[in-house]
Every structure is written in structure tokens, then in C-alpha cells.
Amino acid sequence: MFLDFQQIKQEVAIEDSATMLGLVLKRHGEQLRGKCPACESSERALVITPSKGAFYCHEAKKGGDLIALVSHIKNLGMREAAGAIAHHFKLVPASGPAASKGGKEKETPAPCQGFQPLGYLQHAHEAVQALGLAAEAAQSLGIGYAPKGLMRGRVVFPLYRDGLLVGYVGYGDDGLKLPKNLTADAATETVAADKP
Template identity: 25%
Template sequence: MASGRIRDEDVTYVRDNSAIDDVVGDFVQLKSAGGGQKKGLCPFHDEKSPSFHVTPSKGYFHCFGCGVGGDAIAFLMKIDHLSFSESVERLADRMGYTLRYDGTNTNTGPSINRSRLVAANVAAMNFYREQINLPGSAQVGRDFLQKRGFDKAAAELFGVGYAPDEWDGLYKHLKSLGFSDSELSLAGLTKDGSKGPIDRYRNRLVWPIKDISGDVVGFGARKLASDEVDQGPKYLNTAETPLYKKSQILYGLDMAKKEIAKKRQVVIVEGYTDVMAAHLAGITTAVATCGTAFGDDHIRVIRRLLMDDDAFRGEVIFTFDGDAAGQKAALRAFGDDQKFVAQTFVAVEPSGMDPCDLRIASGDAAVRDLIARRVPLFEFAIKSEIAKYDINAAEGRVSALNQVAPL
């Protein structure tokens, strides 16, 4: 964010020329409401029927459920927790308009410059993407991708990169671009070492994580060294930052959001490589959580995109590994079933393979067939519970019945 006050005439230009239905449409699926209005499920409170209205001709939105309303600037301020200036700058960037500033910034209090943190993440993403194509230690990252069926084009499509096996390679690069120590720390790109800031990720394959509007807000990094060499976790995600809230982020949503809204379907997979495999196989509605369980905030995001109400019911399809942990995850998802109006399904490969492994073993068609063979989540939950008992015995049948009755 530049120093100084944005000129009033520039604020007016940005406000008047921002198509509010396009801005809101990045977060909410809108449909015609007649009279030149559009409506959708409110992104600011949980609701079953759409009461959130947008009037493109006036550049205004209003929710009749919670009362929030305003223009495109106010919408971005509220949904992305931006300052007024940051919201204007985001909209100006969106339309390719250059803002002019007057005077100096008189705000002496502490502030979080979101645009600088996003810029630091974008620069880090570009650094990692360059590193993966260099000779030397990056070969282990390329080998990892190749063994999982991903060529160079696939890596580039998803922005996959490599964090070099150095203590401060990224730090030095970003400092040369003018980023401060505090910005890099706040973005979650560095951490404190005994002799100063060091890179958070070393010798790891790195996926950029983007929010629904496409801003890079964090990273997911997969360990490449053996456990003897690297005692860290297999996957290491960005810590909670002003940009990255893991309970609200779904990996791949920026790529999938239009197809989710169009097809009224979302496929929930378990990891970054599963999202890649699904999309490359033609399942372009696939997303994944980032190292956390699928929760209430994720549900709210999905419902808004699906236009999840009684009149427009969509499909939510969960994929889980066929092992005990996968079944436990499916039953946990069933506990959230009533939070969707949409029909919920589960797609589990009998052999226990996840979409990535299935694509390696049997090709793209097998991944598409996995989703096509989905079964209602309710049915899967019942069968999973019954399978725990010997139903050939009377006692087993009674126990199974008692177990599934609450479901």
C-alpha cells in the first residue's frame, strides 16, 4: 500500500466502475432475483434461504437477514478484513487502474499491510517455482512429482515449487526485493534462528495456497528427506497469519469455484496431490482442506458457492481412504450432514487408494469412475457401522441395530 491518502476522485472512479456483481460473484453464487437484482446466500451470516441481494445498476449490496450492506469497497473490507485503502487498492488492481496519492500517511498506529504480505507470498511462489527447475537438490522434488504422475506442465499449472536446502535462500532473495524482516515473519515465510531470520521451508516440495479470489495467502510444503535427516512433519503448512486462516481455506478453490457453481457439485479430497490428480482427470470441482478437518467455516464457504438452498440442491462428494482412518473421517463428515441442504455422498475406492494413487495405477478414467460410483453418505455410514458386527448372530444383529438407530 502506497504512502499517503488516495485522491477522492480516484476513490470515486473505483467505486463507480467496479461491477459489484462480479466482485461479489468471486465469493457468492448469484442468481437473478428479478427487477434488475441478483441474490445469493449471505457470506456474513449462516442462512438456509438467500436473503443477500445485489443491485448492479446501483453498485450496492444488502442482506435482508443481517442488515449488512454497502458498495464494492465495503464488501471487500468486510469479507477480507481490509482497511478502506486496501479495499480501494484491490479493486483498482482488479480493473488495471493506477491510483494517485496526496500527502503522507498520518496513521502512526500499528497496521497490517495486507497487500504487502500478498506480494511477499507471490514473490516467494515465483522463487520456489524457479528453484524446482534448477539442477542439483531440486531433482528430488521433480522425482517426487514424476513418480506421482505429474509432469512439468502439471507442476506449472498448480504452481508447485521447491524450497532449496538452504537456511536463508528465500530470505535473502525477498530482502533483495525490498521486503522487511517484519513483513516476511508476519507472512509466515521466515522464522527466528539463532543468528537471525531463516526460511520456514527447507528441502521441501511447495504448493502455493490461494484464497477464493486467487491471492496467495500461504503454502503447503511436503518433506522430501528421510525421517532420519529431517525430523519435521511430513507436511508443514503456513502458520496462522493475517492472511492464512486454515479453518477457512480450501486448497484449489480458486481454480474450482466457477465449476462448482456451474455444476452445483463439489468434491472434497484429502490432499494437494489428490486435488491435482482429480483436476487433471477432469474432476474440476475438487478441493481439499489444508492440514485440518473439514469444519463449519468450510461448510459455509461451500454452501455459498453451491447456492445451497431448498430450491437449488447440489452435491457434496467426500472422498476418503479406504482404511480405518478414512472411515472415521467419513463418519465425522456424516455428523455435519445436516448442515448442508445439498445431497451428501462418499466415494471410496475398494482397494483403499486415494485419487492420486488411483490415477497412477489405473489412469484418469478410474478417477472419474470413482466419483461416478459415489453412494449417499447416509448409506455409507450405516453400512460402516453394521460391518463392525457379526450379523449372522442374533446378538450381533441386535447390537448393530442399536448402533445405527441413532443415525
């Protein structure tokens, strides 16, 4: 199975992965803090910053994204951690060239291999209706409000290239937000099209 790390990070928020792990965290300002079950540490050793999509364990002196968090807590390799997240959240793997020498799959995903549509988008949300889109039209176009993930709090529009979903552009109070996996050149070449 080809695991697209970028797809996982786009579709799953770090706080959702913390819930998946059963972490007990308390909010302190913009951060979530709690005990690290992997280190059996103090009640504030594990810190998650949702706005940055990052964590840090003061006991182990390790940090990173949601895949690294699952890797640390479950004592898994990065690939196994990504697989656990994809399995838990029922993410369908992107298709793409995966085989390398020895029949093993590449761990680093190639950009723009095609993503699966975000299943959690809210098509009837008031922010979508404020743009003049009926829920049925928004659903058929794949447009909706994102309650989680990197585009959380925005109305997102799918971006397609050569029939593949390559990401989403998010519209909010602060303007447009492009996904990190698209360069300025890729964004100008990307056009909206019907779903494949």
C-alpha cells in the first residue's frame, strides 16, 4: 500500500490523532498538555500545538507532526505510524508509483499523486450558504466547510489536475489558503474539473 504522508497530514488534524491514541490532555492557552504514556512522565510533559500541527515531549525531547506523535506514543516506525492513522481514519491510499528495489514501497510520497475527497466537509454549513451555494450544489462540486484539518474554519474548494484531486484551496476571513504541496506554478496550472 502506498501511503501519502502529505495526504494524511492534510486530512487528519493532530488533535484527532491524539484522540485516536486515547491521550488525556488539558487545554492551556493555545496548547494541549498532558502525560506522555510512552515515557510515563509528568502531567505536563506532552505538549500539542494544534495551530502548528505539532507536538513535543519534554521527557523524551522529541517532537514533530501527527505521524511522529503516533510513532512516539505507540513506539512504531514512521511508516507503520502513518499506516495506523490511515487505517483508523479509513483513508484510501493515493495511487502512484510505489515499488522500489526489493519490492518495497517508497516512504516519501511524490507530490500531487491524487488525494481522496475529504469526507468530513459540511456542504450545508452557513459559511457555504453565505457564498450563495445551495447544499446540493456544493456537495456535487465537492465544496464544503472544513471543521478540522489544515483548512479548518474555511470553505474549501477542490483542485484538480489531469483528472486527479491534488488538494484544496481554502477561503476564510483572511483570504485564500493554498495547500503546501502545490507550488505557485502548480497552482496556476491546476483547474477545477468534475470529479473523476
